[in-house]
Amino acid sequence: MTAYVRLLFGLGLLSLLLFVISLLVGPAGVSPHLSLSALIFGDAGPLSLVMREIRLPRAILGVLIGAALGLGGAAMQGYLRNPMAEPGILGVSGAAALGAVLAIQTGLTAAFALALPFAALAGAGVAVTLLLLLAGRRGGTLTLILAGIAISALAGALTSLVLNLSPNPFAANEIIFWMMGSLADRSFLHVALALPFVALGACLILPLGRGLDSLTLGEDAAEALGVRMVRLRVLLVAGVAAMIGGATAVAGAIGFVGLVVPHLLRRAVGAQPGRLLFASALGGACMVLAADIAVRLILPDRDLKLGVMTAIVGTPFFLHLIYRSRGQG
Amino acid sequence: MAFVCRDVTVNRGSTPVVKSVSLTIAPGEVVGLIGPNGAGKTTLMRAALGLLPFFGSCSLAEMPVSSRARYATWLPQDREIAWPIPVEALVALGRTPHGASISRLSSQDAEAVRQALEKADMWAFRNRIATQLSGGEKARVLLARALAQETPMLLADEPIAGLDPAHQIATMQVFKTLASDGRSVLVALHDLGLAARFCSRLVLMQAGRIVADGRPVDVLTAHNLAEVFGIDAYRVETADGLLLQPLGLATKT
Numbered sequence: 001m002t003a004y005v006r007l008l009f010g011l012g013l014l015s016l017l018l019f020v021i022s023l024l025v026g027p028a029g030v031s032p033h034l035s036l037s038a039l040i041f042g043d044a045g046p047l048s049l050v051m052r053e054i055r056l057p058r059a060i061l062g063v064l065i066g067a068a069l070g071l072g073g074a075a076m077q078g079y080l081r082n083p084m085a086e087p088g089i090l091g092v093s094g095a096a097a098l099g100a101v102l103a104i105q106t107g108l109t110a111a112f113a114l115a116l117p118f119a120a121l122a123g124a125g126v127a128v129t130l131l132l133l134l135a136g137r138r139g140g141t142l143t144l145i146l147a148g149i150a151i152s153a154l155a156g157a158l159t160s161l162v163l164n165l166s167p168n169p170f171a172a173n174e175i176i177f178w179m180m181g182s183l184a185d186r187s188f189l190h191v192a193l194a195l196p197f198v199a200l201g202a203c204l205i206l207p208l209g210r211g212l213d214s215l216t217l218g219e220d221a222a223e224a225l226g227v228r229m230v231r232l233r234v235l236l237v238a239g240v241a242a243m244i245g246g247a248t249a250v251a252g253a254i255g256f257v258g259l260v261v262p263h264l265l266r267r268a269v270g271a272q273p274g275r276l277l278f279a280s281a282l283g284g285a286c287m288v289l290a291a292d293i294a295v296r297l298i299l300p301d302r303d304l305k306l307g308v309m310t311a312i313v314g315t316p317f318f319l320h321l322i323y324r325s326r327g328q329g
Numbered sequence: 330m331a332f333v334c335r336d337v338t339v340n341r342g343s344t345p346v347v348k349s350v351s352l353t354i355a356p357g358e359v360v361g362l363i364g365p366n367g368a369g370k371t372t373l374m375r376a377a378l379g380l381l382p383f384f385g386s387c388s389l390a391e392m393p394v395s396s397r398a399r400y401a402t403w404l405p406q407d408r409e410i411a412w413p414i415p416v417e418a419l420v421a422l423g424r425t426p427h428g429a430s431i432s433r434l435s436s437q438d439a440e441a442v443r444q445a446l447e448k449a450d451m452w453a454f455r456n457r458i459a460t461q462l463s464g465g466e467k468a469r470v471l472l473a474r475a476l477a478q479e480t481p482m483l484l485a486d487e488p489i490a491g492l493d494p495a496h497q498i499a500t501m502q503v504f505k506t507l508a509s510d511g512r513s514v515l516v517a518l519h520d521l522g523l524a525a526r527f528c529s530r531l532v533l534m535q536a537g538r539i540v541a542d543g544r545p546v547d548v549l550t551a552h553n554l555a556e557v558f559g560i561d562a563y564r565v566e567t568a569d570g571l572l573l574q575p576l577g578l579a580t581k582t
């Protein structure tokens with residue numbers, strides 16, 4: 001068994017373990033044995049309902065969103081050949097957040113429960129269309145980064161404008177809490193909404209591993225090695241946008257996972273961008289599941305937001321990255 | 330199938346940097362592409378590979394991307410290695426046009442990688458991290474990557490710049506061996522002495538045009554050296570070919 005297979009096996013096992021723990025953590029405080037038997041066999045009572053309708057979708061979303069963020073981060077870093085890149089750089093998560101904020105502000109969410117994720121997906125769709133128009137066929141990585149920065153800045157400014165002019169303090173409050181990112185109180189409807197986008201994105205990105213490996217030598221050499229750069233760029237941007245749009249639509253903005261996870265795993269996969277893809281997807285699932293368990297254990301009755309947790313845990317890793325790259329100077 | 334370019338013109342903005350260049354290379358040739366900075370050597374090679382939009386026709390650029398990668402190798406001048414990956418994995422990238430994945434090499438691919446590393450004198454470095462090597466060592470790793478691709482045609486842009494004398498000679502020797510196996514090599518060079526000794530043919534470019542094309546002794550004339558490069562050189566024809574040592578800047582007459 002190679003070191004890479006061992007790593008994937010270990011990460012898979014860890015995410016399975018965290019998945020089960022995530023199922024067992026909650027305010028009901030029932031024994032693990034009872035909880036799991038209620039989940040699997042059903043007891044026709046409230047415990048079965050809690051396990052199947054509240055905790056199970058929450059744990060599944062943890063895996064989905066973590067995998068989307070980890071894979072998206074590894075893909076962006078591999079494509080841009082920069083360890084500081086993260087999926088948010090495309091501006092898709094910012095645009096999705098703007099869509100969601102507009103849905104809250106206009107009261108659409110009150111009228112129709114799924115208005116928020118649909119509006120967020122629409123925001124992400126507008127962003128990715130703009131991106132591909134600006135940097136799809138022509139223009140290299142720099143055009144893509146600049147277009148992403150511009151879209152994020154505009155989405156951020158418009159989000160602030162909505163908050164700024166909001167006549168309704170409750171809506172403003174709701175917006176701020178939503179933007180912090182959370183997996184609390186999600187249902188299988190949310191899973192059904194995110195799953196196709198995350199799966200589609202993963203199907204687009206995972207086969208690009210070999211092209212990303214070749215990009216280690218630079219765009220010119222990669223193209224001469226048979227990598228079709230325009231195709232790679234369009235598939236990668238579309239894939240990352242689908243995953244991040246879908247993830248942001250159901251969970252809000254969860255930062256730092258896409259940045260930190262590929263960085264943590266890079267050495268373990270021999271720095272090969274292709275191998276980092278799948279490993280980061282598993283690693284992202286582990287990180288989000290762990291953070292979502294932590295928010296429930298640390299402040300069980302205060303609804304600590306997941307995005308706050310990942311940023312607080314992620315920042316020290318980021319500082320460590322800066323510290324180490326300073327040494328290589 | 331051979332290397333045939335006809336009337337290739339490349340524009341940067343509205344300025345032509347390569348002007349209706351025609352060039353044919355046969356199997357068994359080591360063609361040295363020489364000329365002062367900005368003469369259009371790199372641009373010509375990139376256009377020939379189809380990496381740049383151009384006017385005219387070129388046999389490599391017309392091939393589908395994947396079959397071109399099995400026919401011609403490109404060794405660019407900027408020695409980019411983006412990630413700290415092991416030398417052996419980096420060289421294995423040369424096998425990807427043949428369907429290999431650098432994570433899983435067939436025994437045939439592994440053998441090609443080993444031979445390439447030995448030709449570039451980097452076998453002892455195979456487990457080192459590529460980004461931690463010196464500039465010259467990186468150049469040799471990238472040369473090994475190009476050799477591992479095992480294509481009938483190799484285009485190399487200043488592959489010996491920054492190498493020590495022994496490895497400069499060894500690299501040129503590798504090109505000569507490739508040619509004697511029936512492959513063809515187009516190599517951009519600034520070392521005129523090595524170009525004269527190791528290339529079977531030289532193509533001299535100036536301001537986007539080919540101004541001389543032929544045997545080294547016919548291309549590196551005192552007149553061309555003064556007119557194109559602006560230098561005077563000591564040149565002597567021996568039984569082994571032309572020996573050339575640049576002496577100083579040409580005196581304007």
